[in-house]
Amino acid sequence: MLPCFANGQSINNKTQIVKTLELANHYFMNKWQDVSKIIYVPSKHKSWPSHIWTRAVYYEGLMAFNQIDPKDEYIQYAMDWGQAHDWNLRDGIKTRNADNQCAGQTYIDLALLKKDTSFMSNIKASIDHMLTTDKIDDWSWIDAIQMGMPIFARLGNITGNQAYYNRMWEMYDYTRSKLNGGGLYDTKSHLWWRDKDFMPPYKEPNGKDCYWSRGNGWVAAALVRVLDGLPKSTPHYDDYMQDYKDMMHAILIYQDKGGYWNVSMADPTHFGGKELTGTALFTYAMAWGVNNGILKKKTFKKPIAKAWAMLYSCVHPNGFLGNVQGTGKEPKDSQPVGYDHVPDFEDFGLGCFLLAGSEVYKL
Template identity: 30%
Template sequence: MKINYRFILLGIIFSSSLPTFSQISFKKSEVKNIIKKVADWQIAHQKEVKHGEINWTNATLYLGMLEWAKMAEEEDQDSSYYKWLLRIGSRNYWQVDQRMYHADDIAISQIYIDLYRKYKKNAMIVPTIARAEWVMEHPSKGSFELDYSKPKTLERWTWCDALFMAPPVYAKLYRLTGDKKYIKFLNKEYKATYDYLFDKKENLFFRDWHYFTQKEENGKKIFWGRGNGWVLGGLTEILQELPKKDKNRKFYEELYIKLCTRVAELQNKDGFWHASLLDPDSYPSPETSCTTFNVYAMAYGVNEGILDKKVFLPIVIKGWKALVSSVDEDGKLGYVQPVGADPKKVTREMTEVFGVGAFLLAGNQIYRMAEL
C-alpha cells in the first residue's frame, strides 16, 4: 500500500538530518528507568484500584506489565513482575470475565495466552479457548443497528474500543493453534465493525453510532482520541501475531498504516494528542491514554519497518517526551482520561490502570528503538 506522507511533514519542524537518540538524550538506561518507575508505582498502588482484577481496565495494565516483565527478566534476571502476573492469574483460576459475548470480558485472555507461551501450563488457556469457541459456535444475533439500551447490541464489536479488547485474542489463538476458524471469525467480525464505524472521508473511527451525527463546538465531527488509540493499539497487537506472509495480514496492515498516517497529522505541537482529535481547543489539556497508544503503535511500526522512519520517528520522539513529562517524580502517570466513551476534561492528577499499561507498551517499543 502506497501512502503519501508529505502532508504530515508540513506540521513537523525538524532538521534536515534525522535526529538520533543521543542528540535528544534518549538513552536505554533512561527509558528503562522511567518504565520501571511507572510500573513500580502502579503495583504499589494497585490495592487502590476499584476495577475487578480480570476487568478490561486491568487487562490493559497487565499487557504492558508483561512487556516490562520480559525486559526485567532478560536484562536483570528479575522475575518478580512475572510472579506478580502469575499470582493474579492463579487466584482467578485463569477465568475470563462474566459476559459471554462482550468484547471487554475476554481482553484478559491476551495475557493468559502470552503467559501460556512461556510456561506451557494448560490451565492458563483452557477457559479462554472454551469462551472463544462457545462464542464462535453460538454466534450472537445482535445487530449493529440496535440501540445500546438493548444488551444484544454489545454482543458484537459495535464500539471502537472493542477492537482492542477481543480481536487480538482470536489472532493469538490462530497463531498458537494454527486453526483457521479463529482467523475466519476475527476477519468477519472485525470487517463488520470497520464497515460500520470507520469514516472513510476522515480516516478515523467513530466511537459508536451515537456520534455519527454529533458535532464538536467547532462544527467538526466527534472523533475520540483514546477511541482511535484503542483501535491502533489493537491493530498493533494483531500485526505482532500474524506472520508477514499470511494472506490475512494485508487488510490489518493497510488499515494500520492509514490510521497511523491520519492520527500522526493530528498530533498537537506539544507532542500530545488531545481527547478530541478534530477539536483539540475544546479539550486543551494533555491526554496521555490516547498519546500512549499512538506512540506505542507508531514506534512499533518504525521498529518493524512498516512506517516510514523519516516521517514517523520525529512524531514518536515528540510523543514520548510528552509522556515522560506527565510522570511525577514518584512514578505516577497523570493526565489519563477516566473510563468513558467520548472526549472529557482531564487534569494532571487523573490516572488509570489502562493508561499505565499503554505507557509500558509504548516504553517497551521506545526501548527497542534505542537499542537500534
C-alpha cells in the same frame, strides 16, 4: 547522559527509558500488592473485580515491559493475578463481552511462557463458544477491538485453526464497514467513530467529526497486536496492514506541537491539552511500525520523540502518572484531566504507558 528534548526524555537514552518505566510500574505494584483486591471507585460508589479490562490492559503493558526488562517479580505478579481469578473471566466463559475477555491476552502470554495450556483454557473456551454461533456484531464500540480481537489472532496462531482468523475478520469487518449501515471506520479520514452515537451527523463544537483519541488508540493498538506474529498468509492480512498504515499516517496531522493528541482529535478547543492514554497508544503503534520496517523512520521518528517527551512529562517523581483521562467514551468524560488529576482507574493508563515505552526503547 544523552541529550533530552525540552522538558522531556530522549528516545535515544534506553537506560533512562527503563528507569522511567520501572518508576511508574513500581508505584503501581506497591500500591496494589494484593492482586485480587476489589477495585472500589468512590466517585462511582461501585466496585469491580480485579480482572476487568482496566487491569487487563495494565498486564498487557507489564508483559511488554518484561520483554525489554525481564524480571521474575513481573511474571510472578502476573501469575498471582491469573491464579487469583482461577484463570477465568468476569461473567465466566460464556461471556461475549470483549472487555471481560481482555484478561485472556495475558493468560495466553503466561500459558506460552510457562508451557501450561491450562492457563488459557477458559479464554479459549469463551472464544470457542462464540464460534458456535453466527453472531458477529459484538464489537459495537471500538474499544472492544483492542480488548478482544488480538485473542482471536493468538488462538489462530497457536492452534492453526483458520476458524479463529475467519471469525476475527467477520467481526472486525462488521464493526469497520457495516455497523449502523456504514461501519465505524471513516474511509475518508482513516479514523474511527467511537460507536454509532458519534457517527455523522454528530459533530464536535467546532463542526468537525468526533474522533476520540483513546478510542482510535485502542484500534491502533489492536492492529499492532494482531499483526505482530500474524502469518502473512492469513486471510485479510493485507487489509489489516492497510488500515494500520492508513491510520498511522492519518494521525500525524492531528498531533499537537506539544507532542500529544487532544482527546478530541479534530477539535483542540474541546477539552484540549495533554492527555496520556491516547498519546501513549499512538506512540506504541507508531514505534512498532518503525521497529518492524513498516513505517519510515524519517517520517515517524520525530513525532514519536515528541510524543515520548510529552509522556515523560506526565510522570511524577513517585511514579504516579498525571494527565490520564479516566474511563468513558468521549472527550467530555472524566474531565478535567491534568497533571495532578487522579483518574477513576490508574491501571489502564499505566498499561498504555508501558506499551509505549517498551516499543520506544527498541527504536
